[in-house]
Amino acid sequence: MNERIALTQEIPVALAGRRFDQVLAELFPDYSRSRLTAWIKSGDAQLNGETVPPRQLVKGGERVSLAAVASQEVPLAPEDIALDIRYEDADVLVINKPVGLVVHPGAGNPAGTLQNALLHFDPSLVEIPRAGIVHRLDKDTSGLMVVARTLRAHTSLVEQLSERAMHRQYEALVIGPMISGGTVDAPIGRHPRDRVKQAIVDEPAGRPAVTHYRVRERFRAHTLLQCNLETGRTHQIRVHMSHIRHPLVGDTLYGGGMKLPKAATADLGEALRAFKRQALHAERLEFSHPAGGKTVAVEAERPDDLATxxxxxxADTKEHLDAENGRRR
Known part of the structure; x- marks a missing residue:
């Protein structure tokens, strides 16, 4: 089935001075750059109602219109996959995605995805780009995602994302003791040699990326963080935490190999060996409702594997602290 696209959006002033094709990639991240460039050249993507070249520089405030038909690269079929719905109305859904569920079909994952599940839950989502999915979580990241159920809602949510008006809060467990929180402001782009990875890459190849983090709890060789995103780049928290030399526990792609503190308890050793994913959970999502503008705030509890x-x-930290205090008496 072909996907009918009819979207309009105003270019934020923050994107002034960038090329039109780069701006489209920022505003409509669900579509590849090559596809967006093709739509610019064919006139399906216009700037203030006019066809312009992909390299046209924008001033900010212009109106982008995207009217195209995109053939599905992977055939989509509704699948009866259970969904943990945390908020639902006629315009939006908020889903608590479990670990292991892929968001979009693609190479190696032709079925069994969140998108297939959404099409089964609400067949009318076939009329919405990507079945209403406006942002993503990695396969092995758990937590909250918002889904648009109408074109109006889709336009509003994409706009909130591009204008950094949607608030996304994560819990992350990282390797190493951290003294305080901070902010990582470093652009992210495709790794120059490893196409599976992202990396810190200077602009314009890298796109702006900002992560705020604060310490929630310190352990002997690990730290539990709260991370708040201003931007939503692929692997953003994973790349930024690795960049400051505190990679996520279980994130072997970015250097998060197992770290056992000295004389660790047997329970901790077992728990760390059993944890086979990046320790990242999207715990809170806040946005303005597309119809009426009321604030919608949803939270999802820590999943069982991370809680364990x-x-x-x-317990390991307490046991060693108690032993140390006992030796001092």
Whole structure:
């Protein structure tokens, strides 16, 4: 089935001075750059109602219109996959995605995805780009995602994302003791040699990326963080935490190999060995409702595997602190 696209959006002033094709990639991240460039050249993507070259520089405030028909690269079929719905109305859904569920079909994952599940839950989502999915979580990241159920809602949510008006809060467990929180402001782009990875890349190849983090709990060789995103780049928290030399526990792609503190308890050793994914959970999502503008705020509790690991880290830290205090008496 072909996907009918009819979207309009105003270019934020923050994107002034950038090329039209780069701006489209920023505003409509669900579509590849090559596809967006083809639509610019064919006149399906216009700037203030006019066809312009892909390299046209924008001033900010212009109106982008995208009217195209995109053939599905991977055939989509509704699949009866259980969804953990945390908020639902006629315009939006908020889903608590479990670990292991892929968001979009693609190479190696032709079926069994969140998109297939959404089409089964609400067949009318076939009329919305990407079945209403406006942002992503990695396969092995758990937590909250918002889904648009109408074109109006889709336009509004994409606009909130591009204007950094949607608030996304994560819990992350990282390797190493951290003293305080901070901000990582470093652009992210495709790794120059490893196409599976992202990396810190200077602009314009890299896109602006900002992550704020603060310490929630310290353990002997690990730290539990709260991370808040201003931007939503691929692997953003994973790349930024690795960049400051505190990669996520379980994130072997970005250097998060197992780290056992000296004389770790048996429970902690077992919990760390059993944890086979990046320790990242999207715990809170806040946005303006597309119809009426009321604030929608949804939270999702820490998943069982991460809760078990945090409990083991806490017990290990307490046991060694108690032993140290006993030696001082």
């Amino acid at each position: 690991l945090v409990k083991a880290l806490r």
